[in-house]
Amino acid sequence: MSSPDLAATDFARLAAAHPDPAFPHFHPRPAQGWINDPNGISHINGRHHVFFQYNPESARHHKIAWGHVSSADLVRWEEHPVALRPQDGGPDEYGCWTGVVTDDGGVPTAAYSGVRGDGGHSQVVISRGSADLVSWAQDGHVAASMPSDPLVTAVRDPFIFRFNGKRYAMQGAGLSSGHAALLLYTVEDLSDWKYQGIWLTSENPVASAHTPAEIWECPQLVRVPAGSSAESPSGDEAASEDAWVMMFSLWLSGDHHEHANGVGHLIGTLAEDPATGLPVFSPETGGKSDLGRDFYAPQIVQLQDGAGAGAPDAPASSSALAALAEPKALLWGWANEGPGRDGRRGRSQDEIDAAGWAGVLTHPRLLSVVDGSLAVAPAPEVDAYRGTQLASQAAGNVELSAYAEAVVTTRSGGPAALAADAVVELSLVADGDSSPQVVFSGALAAGEELRVFVDASLVEVYRSGSVATTLRAYPAAGERWVLRLPEGAAADVWQLEQPA
Template identity: 45%
Template sequence: MNDPNGILFTEGRWHLFFQYNPDSARHERICWGHVSSPDLLRWEEHPIALRPQEGGPDAAGCFSGVGALDDGVPTAIYSGVVGFDGRSEVVIARGSADAERWEQTGRVAARMPADPAITMVRDPFLFELGGRRWALQGSGLAGDRGALLLYAADDLDAWEEHGFLLTSDDEVAAQLPACEGWECPQLVRSGDDWVVLVSLWRDGRPHLGVGYIIGALDIDPASGLPAFRGRASGILDEGAAFYAPQAVQDEHGDRVLLWGWAQEVAEDGARARTQEDSDAQGWSGLLTFPRELQVRSDDVDLAPARELDALRAQEVDPAALPDQAEIRLSGDGLADLRLGDQVVWRGELGGDDVRILIDASIVEVHPRGRASVTLRAYPAEGEHYAVSAEPGVSATAWRLALPQE
């Protein structure tokens, strides 16, 4: 599995879809898997929502996209591909009221743009502004440049092209690492600010992470189109495993929830997992815990969703942690998280707090006021996670478990 997709809230449940190959641990014939939850804690798996349709615009895969309630109807808006040349079309599928059953008619809302300078297009995203519905797609331009294509999408089944909302030629966006294209664009509001997220794609090479651009978004009075003005940019998560997040306003509209894909990618020098290892295990890739996104000055912070506090069970010894655990660090000094004789994470605390979530092979580190770090580590038989810290650092840890109903 890879990218989180199609997140929507309907009939009292969060529905989370994701890129999924049910047949193997390899990235082939991608479908949309589907889970749902009433509380972001307990998740129920549902049948596969979308599958490649022979002869359809998604014959080679149902790639990333978003979910929406279109006149109350759960709707999937995604990239359909028939090959792997960077070309895609925006495909629409509609679901039942409970989002459990889906009908794929092959409806194409936006075709590949004709501009020869556009080298790839994928991953639609919807947003509302000025009483209208708009859409984005991530794209690449000749010369290793990223761009966001802009569309009017009042009629969800037939989009109108309107050029670009943003490109990496922009002064603020240009501060992000250069790449061959921007994938999985997200555009969400945090307080008075708007945040663009783009996954920095390189074909056949390790990705460069996820960039953010903080700015203002409004309707340009001359063109009547959305205009974005960035003021700051940076990297959302400093871990090599983190990529392709999806962000949504919560059901009340007052916070932003985000999930990311945790790839089978280890940091330099850490014990890694090969494709052959994944084949033997029978699975590859997972999603992060849900996070909350918030703008603080010119930075974007991620923190575990507040619902996750309910997972704390009994306190445990930080020097002998179970495979599902939370650690809170505070004070001044150096702290390590180890797995056997391997240092998984090391950080210097300067009076700030660090929150760490562990679920077997994923470690999510959230230093307050600094970028999060998503890491992969693979416990061998007999190994356990352990915290060691200098005297000025205090550590508290809990075993994670679902609360009793």
């Protein structure tokens, strides 16, 4: 059982005392057990709440419950007791899977996929929470069952959004044709969803090109600021427009917590159909939402000052983000354990079982659209983890600690120009090892910035104006992290430390 009111200082203390050197120190999670999809992300009563699929009993995906952490500032986190548990004989007796938390008339309410048995269809289950989201009443109420539409063969992962003052929901689905789909619902009463039919499928040419899958899992739809990279950093609200971003986890048959297609997104417009009054999403472009093979099942929360289109049921966003252009959207993703990919050394299931824990959530990420493409950056609050600066404008091979941030830029004040084929590498290197394990390798162009975070076994790389790369790697005894910089590039390096 998780301990209530586990403060940030205790997270740091327990993480530092954890027997596994691969355990992260700056991505709060329970000390033991399996976690996967972030769920129920919300900002209610001045706190950010992040739930996640959780098995406190072992490092395997089984009898999934919802774990829960919260923070007022995205830096100092508290762990709360398990929020939702499978109920014997209930619609979620096999697991409380992916879903959302919304404020329904002042009552925090979870809407999630309840599953009765292995291989069974999911239903949308509703649970009501206390004002602080710590206590939950699970009465097994089902708000939506499997549609009777014979084309729909699988359905999961409800997501709620607002448009033109009305509340809607969608779920990811698979069709008998082998295509992925979204199902649309009207939700005047949160306890009784009205199915409106198949909303979008991967037969759409834009979706087919950018988000191919057999089932679209964990669908998201949010409104984010859009503009040009030529605009001033402070943002010109008169010159910028909003874009609708739809994001999916791209499931293929045979996936078992190893998702080769990863996560994709579509960027487009949302308009009201004059005939039906229902929203219509028209995708215009898209792409990958993360370039790493260890990223899946992200969830986005819409943070909004005011009640414009796209505003959630939750109250206004935190003052820490109030200076940024509206609307704001924060994303968390799941980085799994695994056997290693792309030449990286991984962990076997026996090693995972012995460690007793599995799964990490990423840093919170701020979304925008720049020049028609998705841009992902760490939330500004993450800067608070910067401690002692270890290097300034370092060049060549730069050693990083097991908990570090490096900002790589074009080197200033030196005679060397950045080569057209310049590449930055992050490797695990042992003394006398002629073939280090390359964990990340990416090009660097003039004017670009890379922010590299290392937290034990989790690596996050953020490229300015683009999406992130999420990777897992496990240093062996005697190995150290080395950032290899091309001529013409330099890095500022900080030790990651918990703020006072």
